[in-house]
Amino acid sequence: MSTKVLPRLISLAVLLSVSAFAVDGTVLINQATVMAGGGFPYKITQSGSYKLSGNIVVTTAVNAIVIDADNVTLDLNGFSINDASGEAIVVFPSHAGITVMNGDLVAAAGIFNEGSTTVRNVSITVNGNFGIFIGTSGTVTGCTVVSISPDQTDDGIGIFGGGLVSGNTVRNFNQGIVGNELNVTNNAISHNSTGLSGGFPTGYGSNTFVQNATDVDSGTSMKNNVCSNGGVC
Numbered sequence: 001m002s003t004k005v006l007p008r009l010i011s012l013a014v015l016l017s018v019s020a021f022a023v024d025g026t027v028l029i030n031q032a033t034v035m036a037g038g039g040f041p042y043k044i045t046q047s048g049s050y051k052l053s054g055n056i057v058v059t060t061a062v063n064a065i066v067i068d069a070d071n072v073t074l075d076l077n078g079f080s081i082n083d084a085s086g087e088a089i090v091v092f093p094s095h096a097g098i099t100v101m102n103g104d105l106v107a108a109a110g111i112f113n114e115g116s117t118t119v120r121n122v123s124i125t126v127n128g129n130f131g132i133f134i135g136t137s138g139t140v141t142g143c144t145v146v147s148i149s150p151d152q153t154d155d156g157i158g159i160f161g162g163g164l165v166s167g168n169t170v171r172n173f174n175q176g177i178v179g180n181e182l183n184v185t186n187n188a189i190s191h192n193s194t195g196l197s198g199g200f201p202t203g204y205g206s207n208t209f210v211q212n213a214t215d216v217d218s219g220t221s222m223k224n225n226v227c228s229n230g231g232v233c
Helices: 005-018 031-036
Strands: 027-029 042-044 048-052 056-058 065-067 072-075 080-091 098-113 117-126 132-134 138-141 144-147 157-159 163-166 169-171 175-180 182-185 188-190 194-199 203-205 208-210 214-218
Touching: 027 031, 031 056, 065 072, 117 132, 132 138, 138 157, 157 163, 163 175, 169 175, 175 182, 175 188, 182 194, 188 194
Parallel strands: 027 048, 042 065, 048 072, 056 080, 065 080, 072 098, 080 098, 098 117, 098 132, 117 138, 117 144, 132 157, 138 163, 144 169, 157 175, 163 182, 169 188, 175 194, 182 203, 188 208, 194 214
Antiparallel strands: none
């Protein structure tokens, strides 16, 4: 190998390694980087910031992204994850300080974490499974969570250790929003078997319930809810 070629190859390798990171050190994820790293599921094993730089499509029956670290922020950056047969984002085992934001998920199931999670400004379309499952405390704001399954038996947004569910649209689930110790405000909740099933002391206010078989089966009204089908406002 000539002495001129070697420096060029070294420079190319450095350029390729740097291209996986944004200027601020955020790790960039797209279809090419996933495949170069061994394919799906794409595994995040270090705390830090991650960002999609292109759409991701999973064509096999596996999960799209698996997070195995605390304090991870995943910015979908306006792009989408499409996984027809798996879960879009799985945190396993449970971890704290997970944030997912700003994009679209189209998958068999949406986001799963037994630990604390924040989800904001995400559109989630699922087929027969849950939209968002958070085992401990969580915040879900500004999201659209919809099932396209005609026989939906799972839930839209579930938070089971307390948290805030606000400004979301939740449609066509078994239970639209379910959990305990929740603050449920300013949501549009429609076409679910039960709109809200919130254990004590869940409070709900300024929500709109439309065409649910049962609008609310538990919780404490904070008023200004618009309800249908005999639900409690």
